[in-house]
Amino acid sequence: MTRTVLELEQLAVATPAGRTLVHDCTLAVRAGETLGLVGESGSGKTLSTRAVAGLLPSGFRSTGAIRIDGHDIASLPARDLRDLRARRLGMVFQTPRAHLNPLRSIGDFMTEALVAVAGEKPDAAHRRAVDLLAEVGIRDPERVMRQRPGELSGGLLQRVMIAATLSMDPPILLADEITTALDVTTQEEVMAVIADLRRHRDLAMLFITHDLALAGAVCDRVAVMKDGRTVETLAAATMREDAADPYTRRLLSAALPPERDDAAAPRREDPVLVVEGLRKTFQVRSPRGRRERFVAVDDVSFSLAAGGALGIVGESGSGKSTTARIICGLETADAGTVAVKGEPWTRPARGAPARRARAGVVQMVFQDPYQSLDPRQTVRACLAEAVAVHRRLAPRREIDRRVAELLAAVRLDADLADARPRALSGGQRQRVAIARALAAEPEILVLDEAVSALDVTTQVEILTLLDTIRRETGVALLMISHDLTTVRRLCDRVAVMHSGRILEQGTIAEVLDAPSADYTRALLDSIPRPGWTPRRRLPPRTSHQPAAAQAAARIVTTGGHP
Structure with a gap:
């Protein structure tokens, strides 16, 4: 024994x-x-x-x-x-x-x-x-x-x-x-x-x-x-x-695999978001201390229909979050275009009115709501501030009414309105973050790993909530995730990213049920399931062996060769 x-x-x-x-x-x-x-x-x-x-x-x-x-x-x-x-x-x-x-x-x-x-x-x-x-x-x-x-x-x-x-x-x-x-x-x-x-x-x-x-x-x-x-x-x-x-x-x-509901939220065929040829590089240190350009996003193109739900999946570092941040104006692309409702959004908005106008169309929900919420604010104060910024409702009673509507929309108990983030569970905090994003009445909601830190029952609750909101309001969802199961639960289309590029995209059935790319098949094979045993896909590398050729291929050295 x-x-x-x-x-x-x-x-x-x-x-x-x-x-x-x-x-x-x-x-x-x-x-x-x-x-x-x-x-x-x-x-x-x-x-x-x-x-x-x-x-x-x-x-x-x-x-x-x-x-x-x-x-x-x-x-x-x-x-x-x-x-x-x-x-x-x-x-x-x-x-x-x-x-x-x-x-x-x-x-x-x-x-x-x-x-x-x-x-x-x-x-x-x-x-x-x-x-x-x-x-x-x-x-x-x-x-x-x-x-x-x-x-x-x-x-x-x-x-x-x-x-x-x-x-x-x-x-x-x-x-x-x-x-x-x-x-x-x-x-x-x-x-x-x-x-x-x-x-x-x-x-x-x-x-x-x-x-x-x-x-x-x-x-x-x-x-x-x-x-x-x-x-x-x-x-x-x-x-x-x-x-x-x-x-x-x-x-x-x-935790059971979701059943597909192909009767998705009504959506129009006209795209609310069009991304074409997006490229983004960053300056990083090389092992020899020189500055190099790292290609994070490389020739990325996709579109999102009004009322639709698109999942972008891939490994950490594949460029998913960088793509989302460019769409939301948190990063600036080196090349390519972003168009929202037919208007060019590639360049950052200039001035507070322009930034507020864009925030009224696209909102982002981050992975860690504890870091994205002000720990000093109550739930009520957080939502009231968002309502005041985006909708400029002068009478206090109108703001209070809208806050109550937001709490109800995310199925959050009104008794929690005076609580601060530290007194809430992870799922409750994420509901507050979603409510704050909805205060702007956006047409696109960008979800950056918004449920990855939640337990399985809370994940299902939040995903069900988001699907309900999509059906009731027609908001389009762009979901950034490394979890193919959550994407399958919520989205009707999916794009697979690897090394900054989109390898394949299409409906859930086309990509996740019948993948054409070896990388997509590797992602699907890595999902835990009955009889699954984790196996090493990369051989261990000792300190004297060269770095992976794939990583080196994505780096353009400034002023010489690495």
């Missing part, structure tokens, strides 16, 4: 005010095992894991037993507990950008612990860091080592965090939604890397996720949490057949 390396028994976590958020979390993880911890947002998954790592917010306290390698941490002196956690635990967080210094390079971050804690020489630490970045699927690790967090996508940053955690070879890994920001192929690559570590090093992992399909594919067992309690623990391979608790069955039902 494999030994138990991590055990939680009747763990409870309470706030400084005495409110209990976790009531009874009981689970055990054996050496070489992956235990999935699933449940909706607010169920207590992350708080339980942070209690293990000693990372609870200030003033929070935990009771019950936490045992690491048989040691009850409550009985250990502070120094011994720190040493035990440092040697035995590694933790990867959901939001990597919040844990990286924006002023320091990725190389500084990757080598700091290797030099200061592991005692490696700087040159050896650099080589080890490059190998780790390549191991988690980063195709040009030397370049990434020189870049800063602000120059990398969310998916790349998460890979950096995973690589840094693995650098200390911890036997227990606490993984908190580590694949949320990753596209399906990178997710497969990362999970394959972790699977290798499990086999070769007896790595035990507590894997928090809202993706039940992924949990079923990569975990040995799955523990289900609801309202701060573990309601049942199941064998991952048979959890759909064995689930006894109604809550577990509801989660599994929400």
